Amino acid sequence: MEKYKFKPKSRVREFIGEKFIQINAYAAIAAVLLIFIFIFKEAAPIFYDQDVKQEASLDKMIFKQQFKKGREPKWAWQPESDIPKFSLLPLFIGTLKAAIIAMLFATPLGVGAAVYSSQFASKRMREIIKPVIELLAGIPSVVLGFFALLVLATVIQNLFGLTYRLNAINAGVALGLAVIPIVFTIAEDAMTSVPNSLRDASLALGANPWQVTLSVVLPAAFPGIAAGVVLGFGRAIGETMIVLMASGNAAIISASFTDSIRTFAATIAAELAEVVFGSAHYHVLFFIGTILFLFTFVLNMLGDVAMTRIKTRLQGKLQ
Amino acid sequence: MKKILLALAAVLMLGSMVVSGSNITIKGSDTLVRLGQRWAEEYMKNNKDVVVQVAGGGSGTGIAALLNGTTDICEASRDMKPKEYKLAEKAGIKPYRVSVALDGIALFLNEANPVNDLTIAQLKGIYTGAITNWKEVGGEDAEIILYGRENNSGTYAFFKEHVLEGEDYAARTQTLPGTAAVVHAVSRDKYGIGYGGLAWATDVKFAAVKIDDNSTAVLPSAETVSNGTYPISRQLYWFFNGKPTGQLAKLVNWTLSDEGQKLAASIDYVPLSKEMALANVVED
Numbered sequence: 020m021e022k023y024k025f026k027p028k029s030r031v032r033e034f035i036g037e038k039f040i041q042i043n044a045y046a047a048i049a050a051v052l053l054i055f056i057f058i059f060k061e062a063a064p065i066f067y068d069q070d071v072k073q074e075a076s077l078d079k080m081i082f083k084q085q086f087k088k089g090r091e092p093k094w095a096w097q098p099e100s101d102i103p104k105f106s107l108l109p110l111f112i113g114t115l116k117a118a119i120i121a122m123l124f125a126t127p128l129g130v131g132a133a134v135y136s137s138q139f140a141s142k143r144m145r146e147i148i149k150p151v152i153e154l155l156a157g158i159p160s161v162v163l164g165f166f167a168l169l170v171l172a173t174v175i176q177n178l179f180g181l182t183y184r185l186n187a188i189n190a191g192v193a194l195g196l197a198v199i200p201i202v203f204t205i206a207e208d209a210m211t212s213v214p215n216s217l218r219d220a221s222l223a224l225g226a227n228p229w230q231v232t233l234s235v236v237l238p239a240a241f242p243g244i245a246a247g248v249v250l251g252f253g254r255a256i257g258e259t260m261i262v263l264m265a266s267g268n269a270a271i272i273s274a275s276f277t278d279s280i281r282t283f284a285a286t287i288a289a290e291l292a293e294v295v296f297g298s299a300h301y302h303v304l305f306f307i308g309t310i311l312f313l314f315t316f317v318l319n320m321l322g323d324v325a326m327t328r329i330k331t332r333l334q335g336k337l338q
Numbered sequence: 339m340k341k342i343l344l345a346l347a348a349v350l351m352l353g354s355m356v357v358s359g360s361n362i363t364i365k366g367s368d369t370l371v372r373l374g375q376r377w378a379e380e381y382m383k384n385n386k387d388v389v390v391q392v393a394g395g396g397s398g399t400g401i402a403a404l405l406n407g408t409t410d411i412c413e414a415s416r417d418m419k420p421k422e423y424k425l426a427e428k429a430g431i432k433p434y435r436v437s438v439a440l441d442g443i444a445l446f447l448n449e450a451n452p453v454n455d456l457t458i459a460q461l462k463g464i465y466t467g468a469i470t471n472w473k474e475v476g477g478e479d480a481e482i483i484l485y486g487r488e489n490n491s492g493t494y495a496f497f498k499e500h501v502l503e504g505e506d507y508a509a510r511t512q513t514l515p516g517t518a519a520v521v522h523a524v525s526r527d528k529y530g531i532g533y534g535g536l537a538w539a540t541d542v543k544f545a546a547v548k549i550d551d552n553s554t555a556v557l558p559s560a561e562t563v564s565n566g567t568y569p570i571s572r573q574l575y576w577f578f579n580g581k582p583t584g585q586l587a588k589l590v591n592w593t594l595s596d597e598g599q600k601l602a603a604s605i606d607y608v609p610l611s612k613e614m615a616l617a618n619v620v621e622d
Contacts, residue, residue, distance in 0.1 A: 097506045099489040100498075109509070173526065182481055184527050185512055267512035268488070279512050289515070293398030293490030295421060296406070 058312060062305035074299035075105040080306075096270035096281065098290070098300045105303050109270040113187070113280030117262055118255040120191025120276060121198050125255075126248055128195075129202030133244075136203075137210040138232045149207070156200035164264035167193035172265065179277070185267035187280045193261045198251040205250060205322075209243020209329065210236055246325040253318035257311055259284040283307050360585045364392045366400020366413035367492050368516050369441060369535040370574050373607050374413050377593050380601055388585055394516075397492030404577055405429050410586060412577040415441065415492030415535070432580045436618050437573040438593050440608040442563035443497055444536035445545035446524045453477040455546040455555035458569060461501050464531065467508030472529060484511040485523045485532035493517065496572050497533055536563070537606040563608045571608075587620045594619050 064071045083092040086102050094106035136148045171193060172184045181188075213236050221235045222228075237244070267279025268289065287304055294301045364374050371394035378390035395403075400412035401422055406429075418426070418433055426433050445461065447453060453476055456464075463469035464482055473479045486507060487494040498507065514520050517534030524532040525541040536544070536558045546555035549569050562568035582590055592598050594616075599609035610618070 095506070095509060097489070097509075099495065100506055101504050104506070182529075183483060183512070184523070263515075268514070269510045269512045271509045279510065281513075289488045289513070290490055293396050293402055295398075295402060295425060297425070298421065 055309075055312060058305055058308045062302055062309045064302045065299075065306050068302075071299045071302050074103050075303045080105050080107045080303070094272055096286075098303070103299065105299070107307070109272050110281055110283050110286055110307070112272055113266070113270065114256060114282040114284070116187045116276060116280050117190045117194055117266065117282055118252055120188060121194035121255040122248065122252055124192055124195030125198040125202050125251060129199045129247070129251070130206050130244055132199075133203050133206035133210055134232060134237075137207050138228065138236060152203050153200050155196060156204075158197075160197055160258060161260040161264075163193050163197055164261040167261060167265035181277045183267060183277060183279055185265060185279055187266065187276045187278065190262045190266035190280065190282075191276070193265050194255050194258055197258060197261060198255050201251045201254055202244075202247045205247030205326070206240070206244045209240035209247070209326075212243070212330065213239045240329070242325045242329040246322040246329075249318055249325070250322040253315045253322070256318070257284055257315045259288045263288050283311050287311075360388050362388060362390045362411065362585060362589060363409045364390065364411040364413060364576075365395060365403045365409040366393075366411075366577075367397040367415040367574070368394040369397075369415040369493055369537075370413040370439075372537065372605060373439060373574075373602055376601060376605055377598060380598075381589060381592060385588075388589075390589070396488070396490040397495070398490040401577065404433065404579060405431055407431070407579070410578070411590075414575045414577055415572065416495045417575065418577065419495075434578045434581050436576045436578070436582075436590055436594075436620065437610060437614060438576050438590070438618070439574045439599075439602050440563055440610060441572055441574050442536045442558040442568050442608065443493065443501075443533055443570045443572065444539060444558040445547065446521055446532040446534065446539060446542040447545050448524055448528045448530055449541070449543050450528050451477060451543075453545070454543075455548060457548045457550055458501060459550065461547070462503065462505070465497075465507055465511065465533075466502055466505045467510070478529075480529045483527055483530040484508060485520050485527075485530055486511045486513055487517070487520065487534070488513045488515060493534055497570075500572075501570060536608075560603060560606070560608045564611060574607075582620055591619050 065075060065077065083094055084104070084106065085092040086095065086104055094108045095104040096106055096109050097104040132148065132152060136145050140148060167189055168185070172189045175181065175186075175189050175192070176184050179188075217235055217239060218231055221231045226234070262280075262282045263285040266282065266285065268281045268285055269279035270281040270286075271278060287307055290300070291304050294304060364378065371392060374392040378392050382388060382390055397412075397414040397416050400409065400414055401418055403409040404412040405422070405426055417435070423433065445456065451472075453472060456475060460469065460475050464475070465484060465486070469475060470482060471479060472482055484507075486497075489495075498504065512523070514523055517538040520532035520534050521538050521540065521542055524530040531545075532542075544557050546557045547569055548555040556562050556568045558568045558570075563571045576590060576593075578586060578590075581587075593602075594610070599615060603609045609615075
């Protein structure tokens with residue numbers, strides 16, 4: 020039995036190993052914090068620097084401005100101009116429009132697929148469906164954007180007879196394709212986590228599989244499905260390449276979904292590389308970055324909190 | 339463990355050996371990037387000890403790189419703005435400008451569009467949003483779909499200054515990342531109009547531009563741009579930090595020589611006239 024004699028592990032090596040892993044974990048948290056501090060530092064002059072506030076203060080970015088005497092006050096985003104214009108409202112509306120269409124497209128498809136895959140599909144079908152939908156998540160967003168620009172735009176324009184080829188619907192549908200895997204995976208996880216006892220009990224009481232799904236499983240998994248939708252929404256808000264290529268990038272305020280849009284993320288991607296360092300334009304772009312960061316951070320946190328709560332509730336233990 | 343260390347040391351040594359001879363970086367205008375790359379290729383063929391790297395990103399990006407000291411040469415399709423000159427002063431950079439080629443800004447129309455010529459005033463009206471329907475300029479009754487460039491583009495800035503006379507673009511102008519993308523969009527859209535350097539046009543037709551209603555409409559081409567009859571033309575520049583010497587001066591003088599200018603003409607850029615080229619040559 021000589022082989023099986025345990026050697027006492029070196030205390031020093033264990034200590035180093037533990038500290039190393041601990042530092043890695045803290046480094047990740049520190050990285051997120053430092054990124055936020057950097058972005059906010061570059062955006063801060065909007066709040067205190069007088070030169071910057073001349074062109075782009077908080078109220079100039081939010082409210083209608085009368086840019087030229089004799090012209091009506093309006094919202095406009097035209098930073099490289101004799102009179103720079105920094106209204107954020109057209110960009111905000113554009114971002115929302117794209118995200119809303121993406122969710123309207125992705126939620127029914129994602130949740131529907133999750134319901135089928137977890138409640139009705141045979142084991143073999145489930146083994147095929149789950150990886151294939153998750154493959155969608157592996158498509159680089161620039162490829163989706165390219166696809167939307169070249170193919171999807173023409174298809175949608177011919178289908179609906181639209182004036183503009185690159186518009187919110189085009190960008191929204193392509194975004195939806197990127198969001199479907201997120202909604203699907205989380206919703207499907209939530210539904211399979213519903214304890215079998217609940218399903219068996221309702222089946223025993225005489226419900227058919229549809230009634231079980233609609234009345235028992237969906238309500239029980241609802242927080243998880245909502246978390247999936249919220250996380251998908253966060254992804255749709257922050258996605259850059261797809262909207263940059265497929266949306267037309269025109270900063271207009273309109274209620275119609277068939278007009279072009281310009282989103283926060285696409286604005287940063289298109290303009291940050293060139294902007295003169297230290298100019299008001301530069302600070303405004305970082306301010307937009309801060310907004311995006313906070314928004315997605317909060318949405319992701321809400322999603323995570325909801326997920327932990329339903330897991331504890333359904334499974335009676337902390338995962 | 340020992341093997342990993344040895345491998346790492348070998349890689350580091352090899353890496354440091356690659357960088358020998360001089361390295362020239364060129365960054366900037368997307369309009370000029372094709373020309374810059376062709377020139378770089380040809381120059382490196384005859385000068386084996388020099389490596390020239392060319393990147394695009396827009397005139398604004400190139401100028402920002404020059405001001406940050408991250409590039410040797412900045413390609414720009416517009417002059418530097420007063421704001422940028424001031425920032426250069428603050429950063430201790432002395433921009434030295436050399437004209438290397440000419441360019442005409444062509445207006446692209448879809449081949450199925452019945453409209454063929456436009457005056458400068460009409461172009462201004464179209465792009466500022468005053469004119470919104472093709473029937474106002476002699477075409478069909480349909481909304482004009484505007485395509486343009488992002489605001490970091492030298493082409494955007496030049497068009498705004500010279501055709502729009504400083505006015506803003508209409509908010510509904512769709513912005514695309516390069517002239518090739520603008521051309522592609524117009525070729526797919528019957529009611530579209532776009533602008534960009536004339537070296538990029540495929541599957542679209544040029545609009546013949548007239549200065550006013552009574553003058554002749556001129557199509558953009560190498561001759562009409564270099565002899566000045568096409569009204570919307572500009573110089574394309576290379577900016578240096580201070581007067582170029584040594585390898586940089588050799589490179590720019592080669593681009594201004596007959597050989598360099600002929601190469602530009604062969605890929606559809608407009609060469610400088612002999613006098614202009616001589617005027618821009620960098621003396622020692």
